[in-house]
Amino acid sequence: MTVKDILAAIQSPDSTSEDFAALPLPESYRAITVHKDETEMFAGLATRDKDPRKSIHLDEVPLPELGPGEALVAVMASSVNYNSVWTSIFEPLSTFGFLERYGRTSELAKRHDLPYHIIGSDLAGVVLRTGPGVNAWHPGDEVVAHCLSVELESSDGHNDTMLDPEQRIWGFETNFGGLAEIALVKSNQLMPKPDHLSWEEAAAPGLVNSTAYRQLVSRNGAGMKQGDNVLIWGASGGLGSYATQFALAGGANPICVVSSPQKAEICRAMGAEAIIDRNAEGYKFWKDENTQDPKEWKRFGKRIRELTGGEDIDIVFEHPGRETFGASVFVTRKGGTITTCASTSGYMHEYDNRYLWMSLKRIIGSHFANYREAWEANRLIAKGKIHPTLSKVYSLEDTGQAAFDVHRNLHQGKVGVLCMAPEEGLGVRDQEKRAQHIDAINRFRNI
Numbered sequence: 001m002t003v004k005d006i007l008a009a010i011q012s013p014d015s016t017s018e019d020f021a022a023l024p025l026p027e028s029y030r031a032i033t034v035h036k037d038e039t040e041m042f043a044g045l046a047t048r049d050k051d052p053r054k055s056i057h058l059d060e061v062p063l064p065e066l067g068p069g070e071a072l073v074a075v076m077a078s079s080v081n082y083n084s085v086w087t088s089i090f091e092p093l094s095t096f097g098f099l100e101r102y103g104r105t106s107e108l109a110k111r112h113d114l115p116y117h118i119i120g121s122d123l124a125g126v127v128l129r130t131g132p133g134v135n136a137w138h139p140g141d142e143v144v145a146h147c148l149s150v151e152l153e154s155s156d157g158h159n160d161t162m163l164d165p166e167q168r169i170w171g172f173e174t175n176f177g178g179l180a181e182i183a184l185v186k187s188n189q190l191m192p193k194p195d196h197l198s199w200e201e202a203a204a205p206g207l208v209n210s211t212a213y214r215q216l217v218s219r220n221g222a223g224m225k226q227g228d229n230v231l232i233w234g235a236s237g238g239l240g241s242y243a244t245q246f247a248l249a250g251g252a253n254p255i256c257v258v259s260s261p262q263k264a265e266i267c268r269a270m271g272a273e274a275i276i277d278r279n280a281e282g283y284k285f286w287k288d289e290n291t292q293d294p295k296e297w298k299r300f301g302k303r304i305r306e307l308t309g310g311e312d313i314d315i316v317f318e319h320p321g322r323e324t325f326g327a328s329v330f331v332t333r334k335g336g337t338i339t340t341c342a343s344t345s346g347y348m349h350e351y352d353n354r355y356l357w358m359s360l361k362r363i364i365g366s367h368f369a370n371y372r373e374a375w376e377a378n379r380l381i382a383k384g385k386i387h388p389t390l391s392k393v394y395s396l397e398d399t400g401q402a403a404f405d406v407h408r409n410l411h412q413g414k415v416g417v418l419c420m421a422p423e424e425g426l427g428v429r430d431q432e433k434r435a436q437h438i439d440a441i442n443r444f445r446n447i
């Protein structure tokens with residue numbers, strides 16, 4: 001039995017759940033990996049010069065054993081997330097440390113501690129097998145998977161599953177991720193595939209859409225409300241393209257920051273009106289590596305006031321980190337919120353704390369999304385309220401180039417990867433719903 005036979009079953013309209021259950025599984029499959037014996041390959045290089053094309057491999061790997069509460073999924077498509085860029089440049093840590101630590105927790109978790117790491121935290125595909133105790137999902141189900149892996153044996157995570165002490169991001173802090181022909185997930189990661197989308201469109205939103213939902217909309221994040229002025233950094237990027245949609249759909253007023261006229265145009269096409277091209281306007285928040293320039297924070301704030309009719313920012317959607325954080329804290333209004341989920345440009349932030357405490361502002365740390373938030377975010381995609389922001393699609397062989405594009409900020413929105421799917425555009429089940437949203441679905445394509 002080979003991956004080709006699985007693909008034939010997926011592509012046949014007559015395949016039943018019983019057919020999928022009866023399909024023998026292959027002994028091995030192709031997967032995108034990084035190698036443990038290469039973690040020092042970029043030692044001494046600047047972050048920018050670490051090239052994912054050199055560290056990312058396409059390997060034939062053995063099929064992992066299926067455990068209780070788990071599912072093996074045939075992956076039709078996946079997407080590149082920035083966490084795969086971090087993995088491939090071994091920053092800020094090598095992810096093999098996460099796999100070793102996980103491996104020490106139980107006999108079953110030992111499977112994850114391997115000399116190769118199969119990466120990827122998104123997928124759209126078809127369930128092949130479920131482990132003991134899985135009743136809600138069956139072979140043949142068309143699914144997407146969110147990337148929250150939790151054990152839930154401690155009460156700490158029982159109200160908010162992100163607070164589980166054994167919380168991990170699948171395909172980053174666990175092995176057997178989505179950039180592969182087959183993936184291993186916990187069955188609670190599975191959600192119905194939005195039926196009006198192709199495989200690659202369905203695989204694009206997962207991680208970033210769920211993260212933006214918690215960070216901006218959920219009460220665990222900023223709890224955005226109608227009329228809020230929301231400053232969105234990287235508004236046409238992975239996270240930002242969903243934050244912009246949530247702001248617009250929720251009656252808020254996004255102030256979109258981007259770095260080119262082309263990206264500004266995408267934000268305008270999404271419906272945003274207040275757009276700042278940080279490149280054209282030449283903001284330089286740091287005079288040198290150690291000194292910020294409050295005059296530049298003020299110039300930025302003045303520009304925001306021009307765009308809002310004199311109002312300041314209720315919520316900052318932060319992720320660039322060191323480069324922007326001082327400005328983000330400054331431009332937030334009295335009582336406003338800075339919500340952060342990352343530090344792409346550096347994790348040691350600096351800001352003037354007087355502007356935080358004297359103006360009663362809050363900084364909220366946010367990370368991915370709990371089970372429920374991920375489900376709600378996927379539901380909005382399925383209902384056609386929020387749309388995938390897929391731009392370019394690569395083959396599995398070219399994943400290194402796809403990750404390079406994201407690392408160098410050469411991409412727009414989300415970059416997709418075809419895993420088992422032989423071509424783009426397959427897997428759409430509801431053409432009528434698709435037709436209603438086709439312009440929005442294609443908004444980021446091939447630009």
Ligand SMILES: C/C=C/C(=O)SCCNC(=O)CCNC(=O)[C@H](O)C(C)(C)COP(=O)(O)OP(=O)(O)OC[C@H]1O[C@@H](n2cnc3c(N)ncnc32)[C@H](O)[C@@H]1OP(=O)(O)O
Pocket residue numbers: 082083086091092093147169207211341342367368
């Ligand atoms: C969904 C997608 C998301 C993204 O894309 S996010 C972006 C990508 N992700 C990242 O860049 C994050 C990568 N992760 C990390 O950098 C690290 O993962 C952390 C910095 C988050 C954590 O570092 P660590 O070394 O794993 O953990 P420690 O807590 O710093 O160190 C563990 C030791 O420190 C002790 N410790 C922890 N808290 C305390 C405390 N409050 N008081 C005293 N000790 C403490 C522990 O017990 C343990 O000790 P013992 O090493 O001896 O076992």
Ligand SMILES: NC(=O)C1=CN([C@@H]2O[C@H](COP(=O)(O)OP(=O)(O)OC[C@H]3O[C@@H](n4cnc5c(N)ncnc54)[C@H](OP(=O)(O)O)[C@@H]3O)[C@@H](O)[C@H]2O)C=CC1
Pocket residue numbers: 081082083086207208211233234235236237238239240257258259260263278319320323324341342343344345366367368369406409413
């Ligand atoms: N904690 C979590 O759960 C999650 C964290 N992340 C993290 O968030 C970060 C962003 O992810 P994602 O949105 O997918 O990545 P993308 O690269 O797709 O988008 C980020 C955007 O940020 C902007 N940007 C980058 N550097 C700077 C800078 N120095 N100053 C201002 N703007 C900048 C760029 O837009 P432009 O050039 O147009 O301004 C870029 O398009 C990554 O570090 C990632 O690891 C992502 C998802 C989940």
